[in-house]
Amino acid sequence: MVRVNEPRPRTAPEKLHRAMYRDMLLSRELSDRMFALNRQGRAAFAVTGQGHEAAQVGSAHALRRGTDWVLPYYRDVGVLVALGMTPRDILLGLFAKAGDPASGGRQMPCHWSWPEMRVVTRSSVIAANLPHAAGIAYASKLRGLKEVSVVYFGEGATSEGDFHEAVNFAAIHKLPVVFFCENNGYAISESSEKQMSVLHVADRAKGYGITGSTVDGNDVLAVHQLSRWSIDECRRGRGPKLIEAKTYRLVPHTSSDDDRRYRTRAELDEWIKRDPIDRFRARLLDEGTMTPDEDAALREQIKRQVAEAVESAERAPEPAPEDALRHVFAEDGG
Amino acid sequence: MPDITYREALRQALRYQLEHDERVFLMGEDIGAYGGSYAVTKGFLEEFGERRVKDTPISESVVVGAGIGAAMAGLKPMVELMTINFSLLAIDQIVNNASKLHYMSNGQIRVPLVMRMAGGAGSQLGAQHSHSLESWYAHVPGLKVVVPATPYDAKGLLMTAFEEENPVVFIEHTALYASKGEVPEDVYRLPFGAAEVFRAGTDVTLIGYSGSVHQAFRAAQQLEEEGIDAEVLNLRTLRPLDVEGIVASVRKTSRAIVIEDDWKFGGFGGEIVALIQEHAFDYLDAPVLRCSGSDVPMPYSMALEQAALPQEAGIVELALNLCEGVTP
Numbered sequence: 153m154v155r156v157n158e159p160r161p162r163t164a165p166e167k168l169h170r171a172m173y174r175d176m177l178l179s180r181e182l183s184d185r186m187f188a189l190n191r192q193g194r195a196a197f198a199v200t201g202q203g204h205e206a207a208q209v210g211s212a213h214a215l216r217r218g219t220d221w222v223l224p225y226y227r228d229v230g231v232l233v234a235l236g237m238t239p240r241d242i243l244l245g246l247f248a249k250a251g252d253p254a255s256g257g258r259q260m261p262c263h264w265s266w267p268e269m270r271v272v273t274r275s276s277v278i279a280a281n282l283p284h285a286a287g288i289a290y291a292s293k294l295r296g297l298k299e300v301s302v303v304y305f306g307e308g309a310t311s312e313g314d315f316h317e318a319v320n321f322a323a324i325h326k327l328p329v330v331f332f333c334e335n336n337g338y339a340i341s342e343s344s345e346k347q348m349s350v351l352h353v354a355d356r357a358k359g360y361g362i363t364g365s366t367v368d369g370n371d372v373l374a375v376h377q378l379s380r381w382s383i384d385e386c387r388r389g390r391g392p393k394l395i396e397a398k399t400y401r402l403v404p405h406t407s408s409d410d411d412r413r414y415r416t417r418a419e420l421d422e423w424i425k426r427d428p429i430d431r432f433r434a435r436l437l438d439e440g441t442m443t444p445d446e447d448a449a450l451r452e453q454i455k456r457q458v459a460e461a462v463e464s465a466e467r468a469p470e471p472a473p474e475d476a477l478r479h480v481f482a483e484d485g486g
Numbered sequence: 487m488p489d490i491t492y493r494e495a496l497r498q499a500l501r502y503q504l505e506h507d508e509r510v511f512l513m514g515e516d517i518g519a520y521g522g523s524y525a526v527t528k529g530f531l532e533e534f535g536e537r538r539v540k541d542t543p544i545s546e547s548v549v550v551g552a553g554i555g556a557a558m559a560g561l562k563p564m565v566e567l568m569t570i571n572f573s574l575l576a577i578d579q580i581v582n583n584a585s586k587l588h589y590m591s592n593g594q595i596r597v598p599l600v601m602r603m604a605g606g607a608g609s610q611l612g613a614q615h616s617h618s619l620e621s622w623y624a625h626v627p628g629l630k631v632v633v634p635a636t637p638y639d640a641k642g643l644l645m646t647a648f649e650e651e652n653p654v655v656f657i658e659h660t661a662l663y664a665s666k667g668e669v670p671e672d673v674y675r676l677p678f679g680a681a682e683v684f685r686a687g688t689d690v691t692l693i694g695y696s697g698s699v700h701q702a703f704r705a706a707q708q709l710e711e712e713g714i715d716a717e718v719l720n721l722r723t724l725r726p727l728d729v730e731g732i733v734a735s736v737r738k739t740s741r742a743i744v745i746e747d748d749w750k751f752g753g754f755g756g757e758i759v760a761l762i763q764e765h766a767f768d769y770l771d772a773p774v775l776r777c778s779g780s781d782v783p784m785p786y787s788m789a790l791e792q793a794a795l796p797q798e799a800g801i802v803e804l805a806l807n808l809c810e811g812v813t814p
Contacts, residue, residue, distance in 0.1 A: 258589055287554055287559070291559035291560065295561075313547060479593040
């Protein structure tokens with residue numbers, strides 16, 4: 153007799169799907185907590201990307217961890233979670249503690265550096281890290297290494313000169329770099345119509361002679377598939393790719409923003425209905441990749457994991473004041 | 487020791503780096519087939535190939551930004567920005583990125599990037615091509631700023647720049663490329679933060695860097711005829727700055743004048759003046775003066791341009807007055 157609760161062996165795609173779902177949940181829970189901690193006066197600043205989880209997690213799971221270079225932007229909690237950064241480490245950054253592995257409390261939250269995973273801290277100035285990605289990719293090509301650089305940014309970044317300069321440079325030199333745009337329709341308060349006269353960021357690719365593709369950024373499997381193809385193409389030496397994942401941020405730009413000033417509640421409600429996590433959950437349940445009980449247990453476990461991480465990170469020691477002077481130059485204790 | 491030009495001295499250092507360090511590559515506008523706007527990289531493309539000597543689009547920001555990326559990834563890029571005037575198009579990459587990535591990553595990311603550019607005035611290139619903006623870069627923690635005055639400096643300091651684990655802003659003077667001086671054929675490196683006593687003297691210290699060292703020296707020769715023994719300091723680097731060297735000289739002479747092409751208001755000379763009063767106030771017999779460029783956008787006409795730049799006669803007059811106890 154078959155027992156109903158007997159876990160059956162999972163196929164490889166099922167394992168991947170469950171891992172991505174878990175990362176999306178963890179990213180959301182962690183992001184919600186970071187915002188709440190700011191509202192409670194326990195963290196000075198928060199910047200997160202609730203609603204972007206499918207775009208972030210789907211693309212990050214297409215990377216070769218530790219081989220490919222990752223240049224995330226400040227919304228990419230999902231990318232870092234997918235790469236394996238722990239909630240505690242991310243929260244040490246939020247609280248700017250001495251043990252913050254990204255910067256020892258020097259950088260703003262969610263501006264990660266993580267050499268083991270080849271994660272490079274971004275500039276708070278929009279689009280400034282796109283040229284860095286082109287340069288890293290240039291180094292990979294020069295050395296004949298099969299590494300790909302993936303740089304993340306919002307659609308607002310595509311109005312910057314650095315977007316043009318970096319994409320043009322990468323296209324001329326056929327560099328292995330994926331320009332990954334998380335288009336959430338708003339550059340802080342400015343809607344896309346104020347940023348560009350084309351419908352899709354991907355349309356801009358034509359001007360550089362490279363492939364640009366638009367994907368439903370709330371469909372994690374579609375994002376994953378397109379990212380995998382694009383990264384593979386880069387690895388084969390076929391030049392840069394531009395990906396536009398259309399999505400929506402379900403929270404204000406940062407903890408300092410009030411999004412009610414520039415978008416309607418009705419619009420937000422529409423996008424809440426298209427929440428990428430709900431959508432993926434429905435699919436996994438429908439396909440039998442997980443059961444409702446497993447889902448409930450997973451969510452409970454993630455809540456607990458994040459709560460424990462908050463408690464531990466908040467109690468961690470502050471940086472020593474004298475540490476402020478270190479690392480200005482490489483020879484200063486670097 | 488052979489007499490070679492400032493340009494040739496730079497070429498010797500670059501050639502050595504390309505020959506001895508696989509990680510080194512050069513990148514910039516017109517540096518390949520054209521050989522560089524000041525002919526510093528002439529023939530390098532043929533000699534070292536396109537992998538090592540790369541022409542880039544007219545995109546200063548990505549030239550520096552990609553240099554930063556390649557440096558982070560473990561290479562030793564040298565980017566050429568033609569002139570300091572065009573570096574303004576890359577200033578976010580230089581000031582907000584190159585200088586800060588090491589600090590912001592808690593020392594996990596290093597940016598050993600050499601950024602070469604020509605600065606200075608005196609060649610009738612107008613207001614937008616004649617800037618002396620070295621003080622802007624020297625102001626930024628995390629950047630090293632190098633200002634060679636002679637062919638000997640040019641080779642020795644550029645050699646050191648490639649040893650650096652930090653971003654280096656290497657500012658050559660447009661009017662010095664053809665100047666000649668003795669340069670050893672062998673490899674040597676000049677330390678950063680060590681000024682050179684260009685001419686020893688006892689009565690007044692003339693502090694210069696890059697082009698102004700030569701003006702100071704010529705002024706010192708004229709002062710000698712007037713019976714004044716001026717010491718000339720060649721700073722070589724603005725950051726790190728040889729504060730000890732400056733102070734030691736001022737303690738000896740008790741008088742100092744800073745000579746700079748830069749605008750006076752907010753210029754680097756002001757920093758030197760402040761440091762001298764902090765460290766050598768009791769040794770001073772007179773106020774520390776500056777002989778700087780006029781606070782105007784550089785005019786094109788030679789007559790107007792020369793009027794806006796410090797002149798030897800002006801330095802001599804200031805020094806004579808200073809030594810006689812007359813200050814403006």
